Amino acid sequence: MLDIKFIKENKDLVQKAILDKKGGPVDLDQVVALADLRKTLRQEVDDLNRQKNEAAAARDIEVGKAIKEKLQATEEKVREADKELMALMNLIPNLPSPDTPIGPDESGNKVLRVVGEKPHFDFKPKAHWELGESLGLIDNEKAAEISGARFTYLKGDLALLQFALLDLALKTITNAQTVAKIVKDAGLEVSAKPFTPVIPPVMIKPAILNRMARLEPREDRYYLEKDDLFLVGSAEHTLGPIHMDETIAEEQLPIRYAGYSTAFRREAGSYGKDTKGILRMHQFDKLEMESFCLPEQSYQEQELMVAIQEYLMQALKLPYQVMLVCTGDMGFPDHRQMDIETWMPGQEAYRETHSADLIGGFQPRRLNTKVKRANGETEPVHMNDATVFAIGRMLIAIMENYQTADGSITVPEVLKSYLGKEKIG
Secondary structure, eight states: OOHHHHHTTTTOOOOOOHHHOOOOOOOOOHHHHHHHHHHHHHHHHHHHHHHHHHHHHOOOHHHHHHHHHHHHHHHHHHHHHHHOOOOOHHTOOOOOOSSSSOSSSSSGOOEEEEESOOOOSSSSOHHHHHHHHHHHHHEEHHHHTTTTEEEEEOOOHHHHHHHHHHHHHHHHHHOOHHHHHHHHHHHHOOOOOOOEEEEOEEEEEEEHHHHHOOOEEEGGGGTTTTTTTTOSSHHHHHHGGGGGEEEEEEEGEEEEHHHHHHHEEOOOTOTTTSTTSSOOOOOEEEEEEEEEEEEEGGGHHHHHHHHHHHHHHTTTTEEEEEOOOOOOTTTOOEEEEEEEEEETTEEEEEEEEEEEEEEEHHHHHHHEEEEEOTOOEEEEEEEEEEEEEEEHHHHHHHHHHHHHHTSOOEGGGHHHHTTOOSEEE
């Protein structure tokens, strides 16, 4: 959430952010009034506690009893004011960065750079679902019988290709020398500290998902009513709270994690959209980066994550474009969002394969994750999260860009040693 002092001093800026990010109406005057009321009530509580101690020292039982009753009533008012204030504060999105484009939806996103050459075929390229069916690699029909629409079986060499991608990614981001090379090549001034691999839980308590500012839209989440748990839509959901209610020493930062998990999404609102193939599934696997850093490093930390994404895309020799996401298309807790869209020749379109979200201090305030500076002062850390590989979409990109005239798929050079073959099919 935003700092209440910042809201008080920048109400017009906050109101503009709410409108630009298509948020619901929030009465900022009421937010400020509740914050002032809570402050006054807390001062009253402190004063009553002082009076209670004085009465106890004087052994004045009657006065002490009256003060205790008034104290309990005032503490209840504090809880009520705090509850009302937090309900409103939770409706206020993070402010977009100064360079974030203003726009209503994905049409307002800005292309920052286009990298790589689109492949040229002397035949009409097929979509991945055609390739997957003809090669016996994808079986949506049987999965639909067993689990329903938007589920699949990945089979044979396509399943092995998934683990080859995972191996490539983990060996890249857990290697300090490789991370140092990426930092240097990108011209960044950040630590080359590698990422720690994590296999996180895939279920999360509603209250924690809310503290992550990822509970909504809850209609896109799978909820286990009996257990009061949600299935995560990304490893980020359970990686982000890993330092919840902790204060981290300045010298420990940055802390970087790479979380691999299955993700679950209802894909609410996408009825009839991308029903073929494996682009938009209810269940898919992702490798996700999450970092905790000093506030002054958060922009460069995001640039590092994008540089890692591009390093891997270039290793796979896949054509892509880097996008700066506009206000109407970015996430609620995001301060700055960058996406990578990969060219899919079978669909004749760029499709999103990666995202990198600079969250700043927005989530840490909700999670109570702080850094203790060398001078003893504390403040919220800054957080970033980003996709390493959304593996299903990467499989699509490889299948469509590396297809051949005879219907087989050439294995990218960088993956041949992992897969142990030149071609699939």
